[in-house]
Amino acid sequence: MIVLAPEHVPAFPPVPPSREAAGGSAFSRSGKWGDRLFHGAALSFSAGILLLTGGIGASLWRNSALSRHAFGWEFLIGRVWDPVAGQFGALPFLYGTLLTSALALLIAVPLGVGAAIFLSELAPRRISDVMSFLIELLAAVPSVIYGLLGIFVLVPLVRRFLEPVLGKTLGFLPLFSGPPYGVGFLSAGLILAIMVIPFIITVTREVMLSTPKLLREAAMALGATRWEVATTVALPFARSGIAGAIFLALARALGETMAVTMVIGNTPVVSASLFSPGYTMAAVLANEFTEASDPLYLHALVEIGLVLFGATLVVNALAQLLVWSVKNRGGRR
């Protein structure tokens, strides 16, 4: 039986009062003007949000003009980042951002979805609820703290154990070659994975739990094992929700600044090795923005911000569409 908790009953849009109710009574004068004023205020603040978001894009665009004119599209493929010589190419940062985010998702998605399957399908409901509450708590830990943990716990572990072992066993691949520094793409990817996993687990668990009981029971009645119910009924039902969660996690990984800055080593190189120190777009902004003395340097940095803004915009838009498509399937919980 499906029991609807009160908060799951869909809220109906409020019915606007008819003209008689709002304006035709003895209160008409004050009510009408008050209504207009209130509506206007609420409307203008909403418009303010549109303005703000547009303003962010516009100001990034305007303040990167110098660099856009000087380098054009070359900016995105240039490998040299030399503020002294006035030579700016953003490829190392783009590469670092994409590589660390990809690495993070590669680690976080299988682990996160696996853990969510366990929490939603196998674990008793009460334990699963407590766990996911604690996991949500972790999502609220500020990123500087993750960065500190990265420096003091993760980087030494990676340098002493993970990288030597990987280098010995898989060292013939360019991916795992080179000296173990500790700081670098691998550590950044790991810390990002740790930061986005709570996200993936909580959303995936939620969507899988919202699978209608009827569907599960029908599959059971056809003789499916519990695992088959999980993979052939619940997972497909939750598919687009999970995809949305992954996109949101990706957006967070792309824009994550402090934790990555603290463990990636901050060296603008394009290297195939995961052990090599690198740099990301967000990290270079955090490190060099206050030092940018001449206008071209500043504009080049703002252009990196613009690229980052554009990337997260696209990823977020996709994520929202996916999440919305799930929500709009109706209040079937």
Add this chain to the structure above:
Amino acid sequence: MTLIAFDSGRYRRRKLFGRLAFASTALCAAGVLSALFFILGYLWVHGISSINWDFLTKLPKPVGETGGGMANALVGSAELLGLAGLFGLPTGVFAGIYLSEYGHNRFGTIVRYTTDILNGVPSIVIGIFAYTLFVLPMRRFTALAGGAALGAMMIPIAVRTTEEFMNLVPTSVREAAYALGIPRWKTVVFIVIPTALRGIVTGIMLDFARVAGETAPLLFTAFGNRYWSRGILEPTSSLPVMITHTPFPPMRTGTARPGRRAWFF
């Protein structure tokens, strides 16, 4: 018949496969959860031990000396959060009211979508925006710019929680008010909002908790300051930035925050 079919080797194989697969998901869960709990425990243990009176009331010592506190950063963080609330909350709450009470049209959908987009903009990008808006024209780092950046980050969550909790107020309550001839704005301000107030306030507290930990947008707006800030037009220190800039005893300063956060929760 069916019983025999279920006892067949094929079914047993399927069941076994399911068990193994579930065991592997359990391993995933165990791995992830133990890592996460290690983090929580680590922060808890190190955080509590480094909180003392000096830490809360003294200025940081010069580089190389031990001891000292981060009182200026505590005050600075409070100042920045106050400014952020001033910038972000009116916009967020009013927009939330709009979406819940008037926003069931195309404009409302656009606002909702934009809010979600704004929620996903990296904090450092918002920092750049505040930099171009305040720091460049004024030619100095100010608490004002930092507050504005944090305020912009607070808006999306304030909007969504306000809208959600106001939507939970039953339509019949509104209709009852209309039936008494109460104008719509009075219904919203005196009836709907008080009903939803607890939820909205909780959402706003969480919102504050979220931006309190933000570092990236403050690096080049409020910048940081080793001494007491002299007003909102001066560089101002804050806890997260302080953690980033403290060169050696960051363990002490850094991990005290989660303790404070835990209390907050």
